[in-house]
Amino acid sequence: xxxxxxxxxxxxxxxxxxxxxxxxxxxxxxxxxxxxxxxxxxxxxxxxxxxxxxxxxxxxxxxxxxxxxxxxxxxxxxxxxxxxxxxxxxxxxxxxxxxxxxxxxxxxxxxxxxxxxxxxxxxxxxxxxxxxxxxxxxxxxxxxxxxxxxxxxxxxxxxxxxxxxxxxxxxxxxxxxxxxxxxxxxxxxxxxxxxxxxxxxxxxxxxxxxxxxxxxxxxxxxxxxxxxxxxxxxxxxxxxxxxxxxxxxxxxxxxxxxxxxxxxxxxxxxxxxxxxxxxxxxxxxxxxxxxxxxxxxxxxxxxxxxxxxxxxxxxxxxxxxxxxxxxxxxxxxxxxxxxxxxxxxxxxxxxxxxxxxxxxxxxxxxxxxxxxxxxxxxxxxxxxxxxxxxxxxxxxxxxxxxxxxxxxxxxxxxxxxxxxxxxxxxxxxxxxxxxxxxxxxxxxxxxxxxxxxxxxxxxxxxxxxxxxxxxxxxxxxxxxxxxxxxxxxxxxxxxxxxxxxxxxxxxxxxxxxxxxxxxxxxxxxxxxxxxxxxxxxxxxxxxxxxxxxxxxxxxxxxxxxxxxxxxxxxxxxxxxxxxxxxxxxxxxxxxxxxxxxxxxxxxxxxxxxxxxxxxxxxxxxxxxxxxxxxxxxxxxxxxxxxxxxxxxxxxxxxxxxxxxxxxxxxxxxxxxxxxxxxxxxxxxxxxxxxxxxxxxxxxxxxxxxxxxxxxxxxxxxxxxxxxxxxxxxxxxxxxxxxxxxxxx
Ligand code: GLC
Numbered sequence: 215x216x217x218x219x220x221x222x223x224x225x226x227x228x229x230x231x232x233x234x235x236x237x238x239x240x241x242x243x244x245x246x247x248x249x250x251x252x253x254x255x256x257x258x259x260x261x262x263x264x265x266x267x268x269x270x271x272x273x274x275x276x277x278x279x280x281x282x283x284x285x286x287x288x289x290x291x292x293x294x295x296x297x298x299x300x301x302x303x304x305x306x307x308x309x310x311x312x313x314x315x316x317x318x319x320x321x322x323x324x325x326x327x328x329x330x331x332x333x334x335x336x337x338x339x340x341x342x343x344x345x346x347x348x349x350x351x352x353x354x355x356x357x358x359x360x361x362x363x364x365x366x367x368x369x370x371x372x373x374x375x376x377x378x379x380x381x382x383x384x385x386x387x388x389x390x391x392x393x394x395x396x397x398x399x400x401x402x403x404x405x406x407x408x409x410x411x412x413x414x415x416x417x418x419x420x421x422x423x424x425x426x427x428x429x430x431x432x433x434x435x436x437x438x439x440x441x442x443x444x445x446x447x448x449x450x451x452x453x454x455x456x457x458x459x460x461x462x463x464x465x466x467x468x469x470x471x472x473x474x475x476x477x478x479x480x481x482x483x484x485x486x487x488x489x490x491x492x493x494x495x496x497x498x499x500x501x502x503x504x505x506x507x508x509x510x511x512x513x514x515x516x517x518x519x520x521x522x523x524x525x526x527x528x529x530x531x532x533x534x535x536x537x538x539x540x541x542x543x544x545x546x547x548x549x550x551x552x553x554x555x556x557x558x559x560x561x562x563x564x565x566x567x568x569x570x571x572x573x574x575x576x577x578x579x580x581x582x583x584x585x586x587x588x589x590x591x592x593x594x595x596x597x598x599x600x601x602x603x604x605x606x607x608x609x610x611x612x613x614x615x616x617x618x619x620x621x622x623x624x625x626x627x628x629x630x631x632x633x634x635x636x637x638x639x640x641x642x643x644x645x646x647x648x649x650x651x652x653x654x655x656x657x658x659x660x661x662x663x664x665x666x667x668x669x670x671x672x673x674x675x676x677x678x679x680x681x682x683x684x685x686x687x688x689x690x691x692x693x694x695x696x697x698x699x700x701x702x703x704x705x706x707x708x709x710x711x712x713x714x715x716x717x718x719x720x721x722x723x724x725x726x727x728x729x730x731x732x733x734x735x736x737x738x739x740x741x742x743x744x745x746x747x748x749x750x751x752x753x754x755x756x757x758x759x760x761x762x763x764x765x766x767x768x769x770x771x772x773x774x775x776x777x778x779x780x781x782x783x784x785x786x787x788x789x790x791x792x793x794x795x796x797x798x799x800x801x802x803x804x805x806x807x808x809x810x811x812x813x814x815x816x817x818x819x820x821x822x823x824x825x826x827x828x829x830x831x832x833x834x835x836x837x838x839x840x841x842x843x844x845x846x847x848x849x850x851x852x853x854x855x856x857x858x859x860x861x862x863x864x865x866x867x868x869x870x871x872x873x874x875x876x877x878x879x880x881x882x883x884x885x886x887x888x889x890x891x892x893x894x895x896x897x898x899x900x901x902x903x904x905x906x907x908x909x910x911x912x913x914x915x916x917x918x919x920x921x922x923x924x925x926x927x928x929x930x931x932x933x934x935x936x937x938x939x940x941x942x943x944x945x946x947x948x949x950x951x952x953x954x955x956x957x958x
Contacts, residue, residue, distance in 0.1 A: 245570040249563050252318065258555065260318055261562045262544045263292035267325070267501060267535045270299035270308070273646070275327055275712075276504030276536060291316030292541065294565055295501075295533060297325040297371075300647060305366030306582035313578050321578035323569055325422075325501075328370035328408075329388055329644035330354075332361035334596040334769055335653070337607040338642050338710075338746055339374065339404075341765025343390040344787040344838070345606035346879045346903050348403045354603045355407020357596045360417040364590035365647070366581045368572050371422045371468055371501075373404035375455035379801040381794060382435025384714030387746035387766075388644060389430065391790030392803045392835060394454045395898040401455040405462040413465065414573040416580060417590075423459035425470030425503060427485055428452040432472060435800065437715045441472045446891070446926045448474070457494060465498040465568050469531060471506050478513045480506040481525030491530055499532040499564035508537035519543055527553045532561035592652065597770060604774030609763040609787035610839040617738045617760040619781025619841060620698055626669040628696035629657045630689045630732065631703045632678045632725065633744045639678075642746050642766030643711030652769050656702045656742060659772025663780050671696060675732075678706045679722040686724075686731050693732050699739040700779065701732060707766055710746025719750050719797055726754060733757055742775060748793040755793075755832045763787070781841065786877035786903065788838035788946065792831035799827055804835035804947035805894040836881050836898070836946040842872030844906065849943050849953040857958050858934065861919045866943045866951065869911040879903045880914045883942040883950060889935055890928035896942055896950075916943075923957060 253261070266287070269278055275298060287293050288311045299308055305324050313319050330336045336354045345351065355373070362370055377397050378386040390397040401423065410418035428448055432439040443452070456467070467490060470479040479485055480502050490496045507526040508519050516522035523539035524547050534540035547553040573580055590596075610618070620627070633639055635657040638650040654662075661670050675689035676682060693699045703725040709716065720726070721743075732739050740760040743749070755761065762785065767774050777783040794802045813821040813829055823829060845868070852863035868880055882900035886893040900916045918941075923934035936957050944950030 245567060248570065248575070249566045252320070252566060253559055253562065256318055256562070258545060258548060258558070260291050261558050262540060263290070264294035264320065264562045264565050265533050265540045265544065265558070266293050267295040267297060267533050268293055269297050269536055270304070272300040272304065273298045273327070285311065288312055289315035291318050291320060293322065294320070295323045295325060297535065299324055300326055300365050300367055302366045302582045302584045302587045306579055309578050309582070320566070321569060321574040323369055323572065323574065324367045325369040325371055326362065326367045326646065327372065327644055328358050328362045328646050329372050329374065331358045331600070331646060331648060331768060332365060333591045333647045333649065334361060334600050335641045335645060335648035336600050337604050337767045338387045338765055339389055340387045340391060340746070340790065341607040341767060342603060343396065343400055343790040344609050344763070344765065345603065346396070346788050346901060347606050348399055350603045350606050351400055352403040352407040353599060355404045356410065357599050359408040359410060359419045361591045361596065362419050363417045363581050364583070364587045367419065368574065368581060369420045369422065369466065370408055371424060372408065373401055373421060373459070374424050375401040375459060376425055376430035377452050377455065378430035378791070379803045380430070380432070380435035381719050381748040381791070382715050382717060382797065382800060383430060383432060384437060384710045384716065384747065385712055386430070386791065387642065387710040392792060393790065393805065393898050394451050396790060398455045398458045401459045402462045405459050405464045409463060409465065413571045420465035420568055420572060422466040422468050422501070423456050423464045424468035425479070426456055426467050426490065426500070427470060427479060428474055429470035429472050435715050437713050438471045441474050446930065449926055453489070460490070460494045460496050465571065467496065467498065467500045468503055469500060469506065471503050471509065473513055478506070478510050478515060480531055481510050481515060481522070481529045483529040486530035497564070498568055499561065500530060501533040502526065502531050502535050502537065504535050505537045507531065507534050507539040520547065523547055524552045527557055527561070532564050600768060601770040601773050601777070604767040604770045605777050605783040607765060607767060607787055608774065608778050608785045609789055610785040610841070611755065611763055611833055611837070612758055612761040613839055613841070614759045616841070617698070618740060618779065620740070620779055622663050622668070622780045623665045624668055624697050626671065626696045627660065627664065628671045628673070628692045628699045629660055629702070630673050630675045630693065630699060631701045631728070632674055632676060633704055633742070634674070634700070634702040635672065639707035639744065640766055640771040641768055642707040643714070648769065654770055654772035656700065656772045656775055659774070659776035660700065660779070662773065663776045675728045676724050678725065681724060683724050683727065686728055689728060690731050690735060693735045693737050696737060699732055699737050700742065701729060701739055702742040702744060703729065704744035704749070705746060707746070717797065719747060719794070721749055721751060721754070729754060729758070740779065748791050750794055750796050750832070752795050752832050763789070784841045784874050784876040785838070786840060786879065788836050788879045789833055790835070792835050793833040795827050795830070795832050798824070799831065802831050805897050807892050808895050830948070834946055834948040836879070837948070838879070838946070840872070840874070840876040840878065842870055842874040842876040842908065844878050844945060845869045845871045846944060846951055849941060849951050851941065851953055851955055853955070855956040855958055858920050861917050862955060863915060863917050864941050864943065865913055865915040867911050867913055868906060870906040870908050873908060875905065875907045877903055877905050878945065881944060881946065881950070882916045883947065884918065884922065885940040885942070886923065886925070886935070887938045887940065889925065889937070893925065896947065898947070920957065
């Protein structure tokens with residue numbers, strides 16, 4: 215059956231031209247009238263109250279300070295939102311404090327970091343992005359949204375849409391990797407998953423595009439560090455996922471901790487007022503990150519929180535998370551004429567708009583339903599969905615001599631490694647209400663699937679991060695008794711995430727030495743790599759007989775991994791991020807520039823190269839194997855040239871030449887050979903994930919238009935330029951067929 219990929223729709227999504235299937239674009243005049251009325255009745259203190267957000271203690275996600283005045287503030291209506299308060303009962307109790315005591319009775323909106331699941335925990339977002347399966351990613355967010363809503367919470371601080379090209383940065387685990395095109399489509403999928411068809415539904419929550427903006431470009435990959443990039447790189451690489459999130463109807467934004475070109479994002483009017491609210495016509499509201507308003511004092515752009523509040527309010531930051539700057543200074547700032555009441559009204563209007571869209575004024579307790587909570591959270595359907603998404607996120611990196619899949623009748627299997635039977639690490643970071651006790655470990659997953667006659671041996675072998683090798687002998691001993699070894703190594707779950715940058719991204723501790731000792735036994739060893747970021751694994755990549763990138767897959771980790779190991783599911787993941795050869799190679803990403811002296815061979819000298827390491831990553835963006843093999847025909851173009859108003863059809867035949875039915879992610883890249891500014895050597899412009907049965911050939915078609923070729927030209931206008939291009943189609947960014955064409 216021919217598959218034609220509607221690239222025009224994808225292009226529309228990317229350019230924001232698509233019709234807004236959003237809950238925000240409908241200018242609901244009835245809501246606006248109700249807001250007008252409320253604003254006319256509210257005191258200035260009550261308006262400022264809506265702009266304050268404080269944390270409860272269902273989870274600690276920042277430097278929490280005690281706030282004895284919190285209860286009184288709630289009763290006075292001086293707090294508009296709470297984060298980290300979860301559960302139908304808890305949220306009802308807190309809502310009652312406001313609804314039964316405050317004058318205006320404006321409901322609280324409850325927010326929480328549901329980053330990869332609420333209690334049913336899904337793969338970390340970077341891992342889920344490796345599925346390249348937009349439907350699965352949307353479904354995952356839909357389940358997370360349903361469980362969150364059932365637990366009394368209205369709002370998630372997700373999706374995190376920060377493009378990241380530096381694996382030292384711990385928060386790379388929270389996003390969709392290095393590519394703007396893939397990251398943008400995944401951002402849309404996640405927004406739609408969380409927000410569903412209508413924010414008024416009882417199982418939908420409002421999403422939050424974060425962290426605005428360019429947080430992933432922190433110098434040296436050190437969290438919260440300085441970001442200094444050109445306006446062109448900002449717009450070409452970092453802003454697009456935010457733009458498409460607006461077009462998908464995302465209800466809120468969160469700004470980032472970092473400065474951008476000398477101005478902290480929290481007080482950056484260019485980012486918030488000009489680009490987000492004016493150019494993009496964003497109708498929702500912007501919340502600061504935890505304390506980021508007050509942190510402008512540390513940045514050195516504000517003498518005190520009075521000045522910080524002034525900068526933030528006038529830059530368009532609508533809500534203050536946990537810094538007290540608005541609570542303690544905004545009233546005075548208005549009285550001093552520094553912040554106009556019009557600015558306050560605009561911020562409050564945006565906040566009230568989302569509360570109306572959620573239906574909170576109709577029923578402030580609509581999400582407080584213990585019965586629904588019991589039924590929805592961790593349901594069997596949700597767990598099955600998590601297992602499916604987890605399997606799809608696994609990337610097969612090596613499979614020498616088809617070691618994998620393993621027969622479940624294998625006589626003896628040794629399961630080894632510090633991550634082989636660890637529940638807590640499977641959830642990684644940002645675990646919301648996930649309970650490690652619910653996680654299925656690799657050992658448990660393997661035991662659940664082997665035959666009754668199979669003997670399963672287990673040894674931890676070593677710890678994740680210490681120097682002890684005392685347990686190597688036991689591990690080697692059981693490996694020698696086994697027909698096959700499964701070795702689970704990598705990072706601890708808490709080695710990535712916020713404030714977890716690492717200057718050395720090798721596999722920690724003595725784990726690689728353990729692998730060496732096991733390889734020496736001559737037994738076939740399948741290495742399961744578990745990590746929240748790309749790791750520098752040149753030796754392991756060269757020496758592991760079989761290697762699966764398993765990320766941290768959440769609650770269903772062990773079952774999903776066993777499904778792949780025993781061939782119930784043929785791995786189909788592709789890397790959403792490059793794996794550096796060493797930390798010295800960073801930043802390394804596929805869509806780099808050519809430079810004036812590109813390295814074309816290892817003998818070149820006066821070229822852009824290293825003396826001691828290769829230029830190429832160990833594993834490139836878009837790479838991933840299958841248990842089967844696929845062959846690609848040459849590319850067919852509908853024409854060798856296209857006009858500005860034309861589209862160009864690009865097609866390729868893909869044949870399954872192996873022994874297993876399998877899914878392949880066919881990738882389309884485009885290179886603009888000559889531009890008014892330098893252009894990347896290739897850029898992802900389309901992909902299609904499809905099942906191809908053994909012996910079957912499928913035609914995969916892409917259609918590109920000039921909107922796919924547009925970029926910020928020398929004068930920063932966004933358009934395509936006539937000239938020569940190359941189309942690349944293949945199984946990864948470094949394994950493609952190519953064909954030239956001209957844009958007239
Ligand atoms: C944290 C994170 C942000 C999160 C917020 C609330 O500091 O930077 O991503 O949503 O605080 O927990």
